[in-house]
Amino acid sequence: MTAEQTREPAHSQPENRDADRVEIAPHGEAIRDTYTHGHHESVLRSHTWRTVLNSAAYLIPHLTPGLRVLDVGCGPGTITVDLARRVSPGTVTGVDASAAIVAQAAGLAVDEGVPNVAFRVGDVYALDFADDSFDLVHAHQVLQHLANPVAALRELRRVLKPGGILAARDVDYGGVAWYPKLPGLQSWMTAYRAVHYWNGGDPDAG
Ligand SMILES: C[S@@+](CC[C@H](N)C(=O)[O-])C[C@H]1O[C@@H](n2cnc3c(N)ncnc32)[C@H](O)[C@@H]1O
Structure with a gap:
């Protein structure tokens, strides 16, 4: 992970938004994206209750x-730490592009007394792991x-062992409804x- 590859949420440095964008294309595709939600406290509060049971029960x-x-x-890291409890004595690694949120996740693991989880800064497009490293x-x-x-x-498939499980969950804003x-x-x-589209993502990815 080089300093050049580290990205912070656009909202925290709006004047540097274009400068913060990094293009990393291990397979030759053009990539440009910015994490839309950021890590403002109002976002993180909604994360604090995420567990395997309420957010990733499929696992x-x-x-x-x-x-x-x-x-x-x-x-x-709330889901990550919960995963570690459930696979102990196995190990869980949490990776995120934001150094600040990685530090927070590592602090959560310490606070919760979960030793078999580690967190590191990294980019999903270019993971710092050998091929066939993970079961899940x-x-x-x-x-x-x-x-x-x-x-x-x-890239996720590259680091997954043959026969392992690759799981993803995403919202589909096109399918969101409310009343009134x-x-x-x-x-x-x-x-x-x-x-969301401007930032390079897909709000209907789910
Ligand atoms: C909506 S949050 C989900 C956090 C966690 N998985 C959860 O559900 O509580 C999306 C996370 O993806 C991270 N992210 C965005 N782009 C990334 C990338 N290219 N590589 C690694 N992490 C990235 C963001 O920093 C953010 O923490």
Whole structure:
């Protein structure tokens, strides 16, 4: 991971937005994306309750002791730490592009007394792991933020052992509905989708 590859959320440095964008294309594709949601406290508060049970229950039948797991785009690490508890004495690695959120996730693991989890800064397009490293690779609410999710999936497959499990979950804003049909919420959705597309992701990735 070079300093050049480290990205911070655009909202924290709006004046440097274009400068912060990094193009990394291990397979030759053009990639340009910016993490839309950022790590503002208002976003992180909604993360604090994310667990395997409430956010990634599809993994539960596959979480056996001893597995080696990668949780990419791990954010504050609440799911990652829960994964580590469930595969102990296996190991879990959380990777995220933001150094600040990686530090926070590492602090969570210490606070929770979970020793078999490690966090590191990294980019989903160019992971710092050998081929066939993990039994299970997970990306929760990450692919929607990527300009080239197929390149990312290729990289996730590269580090996955043959026969391993690659799991991803993403929202599909096109499928989101609410009632009553409040005009303010409709305006929010229109603006949100435009910003998400501008940042290079796909709000309908799910
Ligand atoms: C919506 S958050 C999801 C966090 C966590 N998986 C969860 O569900 O609580 C998306 C995360 O992906 C990270 N991210 C975005 N682009 C990335 C990239 N190219 N490589 C690694 N992480 C990335 C962001 O920094 C952010 O923490």
